[in-house]
Amino acid sequence: MRRICTRAVILCGGGLALVLGGCGGMAGGSPGTGGTGTTGSAGTTGSAGTTGSAGTTGSAGTTGSAGTTGSAGTTGAAGITGNAGSTGAAGTSVTGAGGCTITPSSSVSTKIPTVGIVTWSTSLAGVQSAKIDFGLTTSYGMTAPVDLKQANYRTLLLGMKASRMYHYRITAMTGGGVACQSADLTIMTGPLANGLVKPTVTTNNAAALSGGFLITGQYVRNTNGSGPAYILDSDGDYVWWYNIEDYVTGVTMDYAGTHMWINNHPPNIADAKTHRVTMDGLTAEDLSPELPKISHQLTVLPDETIAFYASDGGIDGCDDIKERSPTGAIRTIANSQKALGTTGQCHVNNIQYSKQDDTLVFSDHIHCAVAKIRRSDGQTVWILNNATKTFTGDTWKGSEHGIHILGLDDFLIFNNNTRLIAGSTEPGGTGDGSGALEIKLDLAAKTVTQIWSYKATGNAYQTDVMGDLQRLPNGNVVIAFGGKGIIQEITATGTVLQEMRTQTNFGYIQKRATLYGPPPR
């Protein structure tokens, strides 16, 4: 496992910082050609002016040089480097009034060598925010926010490919807009773990793809008894992985973006495991004893509470809907059978949190139902689709798995369309392809209307187990035929933009534009 550590001291001078003023171009070199901006920021990545002022009140660029000659900035300063751009290279050792230093150090995780770990310090006083831009080139492209509460401002670089050289640059800012910026730095990621199977990716229209990262797991057993939770980037390359026991189904980053919750769904649910892993993979909690017989997946609430479902131990195998607080307290909110008002066997297979009204929405495969319950008291708000439904109108056949809550009255549902709903008396589907449904609720009239659907026709897309989906910000939908090892990204009109296939199946999915910040659903 290769570890590359960098350590450098970077000086940037200049006392009169501008917003995003930067070190006047730590990379040195040309100070730019465009007099970029007169009142605003003088460019974020480029150079801030050529010869005259590099911006009047704004910032003089973040990575470029803050002017070439003369004063780089009229009301402010030429960036925090002061004479930042006296002759072009406002580079690495500019010493201006009130000069600042950034002292970085980096390595890659010994557990997940595509995760960069950057620590740094700065002489800049009063730092109130900071970030690290990083990418395969000096254009960067990804940004890691810095949590200033972390010792040594420890920051993870997430989303990097294996065995590649990455560039990164640290920017620290004061509340008054003074910025200090490092030069371009590099970090080398380590190799992929052996045994990761790369999916086959067929892209029909790259330009229309949403990009971002796909978080999921390997829903089959490996010969070595462990299966990975993992993240693929938009190229289908592994950028993160962590092995737990086989049959990984639920892989969910938390709201803070600091941990990954991973659970599996083995053939014997008594063997189900749940792990909470830091994104650097260095700290893993095995919470399995606290969450016996958890199944399928879980959902993470903003305060790191998780909502999940686990067998109630009854003869019907019905699940209790539960929560685990950040302190580890377990609370049963409702029993799925009672919440649905049903009898017979149950098979809860998805749960999602509705932040707007502090409720939970869950799916029961056997009863072909989706229901909403209140977190506060477990009371049922509504039930859709099955014999005990409380809303009338459109229905679907062949059961369901994943749910994407789009609003209080708007939902995407993965429709298995299965003919084979073991243990069910609900009608089966046509069995010739699973798909997606969007349903709209009239909460007053208590009616359901299907307003959009997509079906991937053919046995290859007919998954009787698993299945998930998510609408993306650009309107595309990513849909996982998990039990068949296929994931598609489609347009709103159902055009397949990309298809990914694996011999090792997929669990539930989470698509993220960035690996930082709250989850998209």
Place this chain on the structure above:
Amino acid sequence: MRLPPGLAFAASTLVVVTLLGCGSDGNGAQPTMCVGASIVASEQNNYAFSSTITLPPITVAHMTNLSFDWGALTKDFQGRPLAPATGLGMALVMIWDLPIAEFEATLNADELYPADLVVSPPLNLPLTGATSGKLYNFLLNGTAVTEEMFKLYFDANLYTAANSTFLVGVQAGTDLGRDLRMLQAFHVDAASTVTDIALTNTSTKLTYSANLHSLTIMGVPAGTAALTLDWSQMKTNALGHEFKEGYVTSAIVGHYTQTPAELEAKFLDLDRIATATYRADVPSGSVLDFTALKDANGAAFPGIDDQGTWLVGLTCGNCRNPAPWYMTILETCSK
């Protein structure tokens, strides 16, 4: 040949297939290259392997409670002894969305995907000594399935010999699809009155070819554990497929009293006839450090001697076919 998840063989063995019709020349002409302590894997010093599975189908009645009987099995499809009442943990029924010829071709080409399964995971029946089972007792994800639902899938009008293949299999243990011991293919036909399916020792036919005698033997220092094996230059594996980066997950070194020619003839049993076996995981990278190899008791690999035959193999942990991607013979060399 890569089997899909539902058909995964046990992969813990060094080699699981044996040689038919191949043999070492036995005349000592096999070249040896002294390479010091650093072995660089290449196609020239790799063994060669191929295998073919054929599954002669039978035709049975459709939409009926079929009976499966595996009590007559005495050997598995690899020719190993099998005691049906004590050696099996689960029976499976699979429906593939491929006609039998295409299924076999895809299977043998290592190109089966779960998308080719009509019902995934397959129907299964946990066994506790039973040597027969009825279709309608099989479970899906641990849940009973109604007769009506079975009939939807065992309908000859939908799943014909021209578009699908049914398989019944028995396996050791209860890890679904792992360590399959025998498979029987069948088709359903509305005109058939046959309701009994018996698994026999020839329900699955495996032919294979392994070649240890054409490779260049790697000469390494005797008694030296500090050896390395670097496969980063490999383009093609022993099965004739791409040697994909990152797919090797474990390595094994075995010592045998037999000659290479004898080992070819006992290929199936290599894991059982080894006098010493040392294993190591390869979590990342493409270099094996032999000092990481341990035997079952945790004893370190001591290096090789000039007695018998030493083999080193590299296996793909996520592959359905456990045949090593690379294997070569090690001999002592003082050069």
